[in-house]
């Protein structure tokens with residue numbers, strides 16, 4: 001019954017009888033003009049003015065010391081973790097309730113995730129749960145923080161701002177300081193989300209943004225590493241651009257580098273998208289308000305931003321009263337062309353992470369079985 005009403009409601013919001021995607025991009029600003037400019041200039045690849053412009057726009061918007069554009073968000077995370085000093089054999093604390101990219105980046109560095117529970121307030125990594133896990137399982141020596149059972153070094157903490165809702169960053173910073181760990185934020189979903197006035201991804205030493213096609217704005221494929229210190233930013237740019245030492249014609253590379261640069265073609269799209277970001281944020285907030293009033297007084301809880309935050313409302317989300325109701329909503333909406341999705345399966349259930357170390361995950365399991373994402377494209381013709 002609710003599912004049928006929801007179908008009607010979403011169709012009215014988007015004013016269409018056709019298929020309604022979860023999150024589709026829109027290019028109604030200067031995107032086309034900028035992309036054509038790169039073609040005319042022939043600078044479509046890893047060097048060009050739009051890459052610099054895009055990085056500067058991100059710096060101005062987020063307030064980070066330095067933004068380094070990459071080919072996707074996973075590459076941004078990989079570079080950020082590398083810069084944070086994560087190395088083969090290390091453990092990294094993160095949430096089980098996340099998209100797989102967070103863990104893939106770790107895996108390919110030879111590091112291993114430790115899964116800790118999420119917070120009922122933020123849906124992202126819970127500071128109390130991290131502190132409890134460390135109190136039970138870790139020790140700090142002169143060389144750093146180590147796992148008591150495995151003797152592995154615990155190097156970093158990687159929270160993810162789930163669906164754009166900022167985690168409790170001040171508390172996580174305190175836990176990281178107490179245990180001598182580096183904070184790296186997976187802010188792939190949270191461009192436009194602020195924690196107590198600070199942009200997500202700028203509180204930790206490093207942050208990673210994604211500009212994949214389904215994110216709030218897109219570069220086709222793309223990412224950005226947010227660097228808290230200017231020096232780290234310069235070094236990050238160096239390692240993501242093959243670590244080539246500038247010279248008019250010689251090839252000399254002074255350390256192992258990545259080729260993770262964002263092409264100018266993609267950055268052109270990003271420059272156009274940055275110009276419309278503020279209007280998308282307003283539209284998405286309006287959309288969230290409409291969903292919130294639709295579900296008001298029902299047995300479904302509409303997920304709202306934590307009181308300390310301003311969220312981008314990337315994906316609108318409800319918590320269903322139980323798994324059967326969730327399954328019914330998913331079936332009826334998807335059958336009629338209104339795209340909804342369950343949340344990701346917990347990372348510790350995937351074959352490559354099933355033997356990873358875990359803390360208590362009861363809050364993550366609760367959300368895993370009940371959360372549903374609703375259509376959230378910013379292009380709604382909202383009344």
Ligand SMILES: *Cc1c(COP(=O)(O)O)cnc(C)c1O
Pocket residue numbers: 072073074075098099101102160186188189210211212221222223
């Ligand atoms: C989208 C996303 C990424 C990775 O971004 P890509 O650009 O697709 O590589 C990483 N983490 C989370 C949580 C994401 O949602």
